[in-house]
Amino acid sequence: xxxxxxxxxxxxxxxxxxxxxxxxxxxxxxxxxxxxxxxxxxxxxxxxxxxxxxxxxxxxxxxxxxxxxxxxxxxxxxxxxxxxxxxxxxxxxxxxxxxxxxxxxxxxxxxxxxxxxxxxxxxxxxxxxxxxxxxxxxxxxxxxxxxxxxxxxxxxxxxxxxxxxxxxxxxxxxxxxxxxxxxxxxxxxxxxxxxxxxxxxxxxxxxxxxxxxxxxxxxxxxxxxxxxxxxxxxxxxxxxxxxxxxxxxxxxxxxxxxxxxxxxxxxxxxxxxxxxxxxxxxxxxxxxxxxxxxxxxxxxxxxxxxxxxxxxxxxxxxxxxxxxxxxxxxxxxxxxxxxxxxxxxxxxxxxxx
Ligand code: HEM
Ligand code: HEM
Ligand code: FES
Numbered sequence: 254x255x256x257x258x259x260x261x262x263x264x265x266x267x268x269x270x271x272x273x274x275x276x277x278x279x280x281x282x283x284x285x286x287x288x289x290x291x292x293x294x295x296x297x298x299x300x301x302x303x304x305x306x307x308x309x310x311x312x313x314x315x316x317x318x319x320x321x322x323x324x325x326x327x328x329x330x331x332x333x334x335x336x337x338x339x340x341x342x343x344x345x346x347x348x349x350x351x352x353x354x355x356x357x358x359x360x361x362x363x364x365x366x367x368x369x370x371x372x373x374x375x376x377x378x379x380x381x382x383x384x385x386x387x388x389x390x391x392x393x394x395x396x397x398x399x400x401x402x403x404x405x406x407x408x409x410x411x412x413x414x415x416x417x418x419x420x421x422x423x424x425x426x427x428x429x430x431x432x433x434x435x436x437x438x439x440x441x442x443x444x445x446x447x448x449x450x451x452x453x454x455x456x457x458x459x460x461x462x463x464x465x466x467x468x469x470x471x472x473x474x475x476x477x478x479x480x481x482x483x484x485x486x487x488x489x490x491x492x493x494x495x496x497x498x499x500x501x502x503x504x505x506x507x508x509x510x511x512x513x514x515x516x517x518x519x520x521x522x523x524x525x526x527x528x529x530x531x532x533x534x535x536x537x538x539x540x541x542x543x544x545x546x547x548x549x550x551x552x553x554x555x556x557x558x559x560x561x562x563x564x565x566x567x568x569x570x571x572x573x574x575x576x577x578x579x580x581x582x583x584x585x586x587x588x589x590x591x592x593x594x595x596x597x598x599x600x601x602x603x604x605x606x
Contacts (some may be wrong), residue, residue, distance in 0.1 A: 270336045276530065282308050293327060299358055304556075306351035311431060315455050318428060322466035333550060335554060338404045345401040352394050369516040386437035390573035393430040396423045409535070418536065434457055474510045492579060492586035498525065498603055500585060506549075512589050515540065516576055519560050524600035526560035527576035527587045534571075561598040 285305040289296060296304070324330040333340075348349045361466030400421060402408075409417045432452055438577055439448040470477050487493055495509040501520040508530055509516050515530035528549065537553030544550070548557035558573060560564055565571040572595030577588040582600045592598060 266332070266334060267339070269340055270332070274339060278309055278313070278343060278347065281312075282306070282450070287308070298600065299354065302357060303351055303354045306347050306354065307435075309345035310344050310351055311435060311455075313340060313347065314424075314428060314431065315459060318343055318424070318459050319462055322462045325466050326462075326469060341397075342401050342404060348394055353388065353554075355390075362436060371552065382600065386434050386441060387428045389437070390434040393427040393434065396427040396430075400424060400562060405581060406534075428459070429485045452594045459485055473508075474515070487589050488586065490590050491574070492577075494585050494588050495585050496565075498580070498582050498585060501525075504544040506540040508538070508541075508586065511587060514591065516587060516591075518578070518585060519544060521547075521602070524560075525603065526598065527577050527578050528558060528560065528563045529574040529576075529591065529594075531573065532556055533565075533573055539573075543592050561600050564593060564595045593599055 270340040275447050282302075282305045285308065286301055289304070290298075290300040293301070317337060320330060320333045320337050320340075336373075360481045362370055383409065386449040400423065403412065405421060412420070425448075435452050436449055439445060439452075490598040493509075493511050495511070495516075495518055496507060498520065501507045503519065504519075506517040506519045508516060515538075516527050517530040517538075518525060518527045519540075529540065531540055532539050532553065533549040534551065534554055534556045537556075539551055539558070542552040543548045544560065545557070547559070549560050550557050556565065556571065558571070561575075563573040574591035574594050575596050575598045576591055577598050578601045579586050580603065583603075585601070
């Protein structure tokens with residue numbers, strides 16, 4: 254972690270972000286209510302709020318799913334990424350309010366507990382039109398709950414980054430279930446084609462933007478769009494040529510892909526050091542950050558690492574893998590094999606042969 258780390262503390266930017274987020278949600282909910290009261294004759298107020306909460310959560314989920322790819326396409330979207338967890342938690346609360354009202358409305362009058370009723374009252378699992386669409390929403394809600402409940406950095410540290418990230422990838426499963434929930438729900442409860450069309454447009458957007466981002470990332474890495482990437486030329490000592498010293502601006506990095514892993518090669522104080530491109534905090538791209546006060550500083554939330562050891566400056570203890578580096582004239586060569594996280598390496602001195 255870095256000394257300038259501010260991510261989990263409240264700051265003005267976060268405060269403004271949350272106020273904009275919450276006021277947009279409240280504005281949407283009341284607009285939805287107003288327009289529905291005006292134009293929809295078949296719904297009472299309770300029914301309108303069930304739809305208002307459900308649609309607000311679903312739209313926000315599209316925004317959340319777009320932030321990752323968008324911020325990889327343009328740095329302008331990065332401020333949204335830093336605060337994505339707030340959007341995630343807001344979305345979960347909206348989904349919970351929708352589910353609570355729907356359960357109270359549709360499942361509170363029988364002999365069964367509403368939650369039990371949700372899963373057993375409709376068992377037409379083999380029937381497309383009468384499929385129990387609400388159960389799909391219920392499973393998605395459980396996944397979203399797990400994500401929101403483990404969202405704090407405390408859980409990131411305790412679950413370890415790979416487990417935590419795998420849990421977050423569950424959002425795509427939740428999204429798939431929710432597409433089913435809304436489309437099959439619309440089919441069953443009303444036949445309004447607009448809702449199905451809107452879900453279709455949202456789906457094409459989400460898939461399209463993810464595809465576009467992966468093509469762009471593959472291009473950046475120099476990998477071909479199809480087939481296996483060409484093998485890097487490794488010299489007799491196990492080093493790979495990654496470019497020239499002039500390619501890298503002072504205190505900045507060049508990102509190279511070596512043996513399938515992204516490596517950040519930094520130039521600072523007349524020296525070159527290489528470390529893993531992946532930040533310990535939330536996998537941020539370290540090579541897009543810069544050297545501040547002698548430390549490589551992650552562009553996402555400011556975690557810092559010493560360039561020659563990959564260790565965070567005291568009192569922090571994060572460690573990332575380092576790579577041996579050497580220079581041949583002004584050409585940089587980086588070892589194809591990473592060192593264990595936190596292994597000190599001697600930086601290559603520019604101009605020294
Ligand atoms: C509440 C606390 C949350 C935190 C701290 C958080 C943070 C993160 C982080 C760090 C990643 C991995 C980033 C990467 O490697 O690109 C991630 C992945 C993801 N999270 Fe969350 N998240 C939270 C909640 C949610 C919720 C509730 C949702 C939506 C329902 C969500 C949506 C996503 C998505 C879509 C991804 C994977 C795709 C991507 O990289 O954009 N997150 N999240
Ligand atoms: C226990 C969980 C859930 C239950 C019981 C449930 C129930 C329902 C019901 C009964 C409807 C039809 C409402 C109507 O047409 O009058 C509906 C629609 C919908 N649900 Fe859910 N739902 C659940 C979870 C979710 C979640 C987690 C989301 C999104 C994050 C969601 C989003 C939606 C949306 C967008 C609609 C369509 C709204 C519209 O017709 O305008 N639901 N849900
Ligand atoms: S500081 Fe959060 S990802 Fe690097």
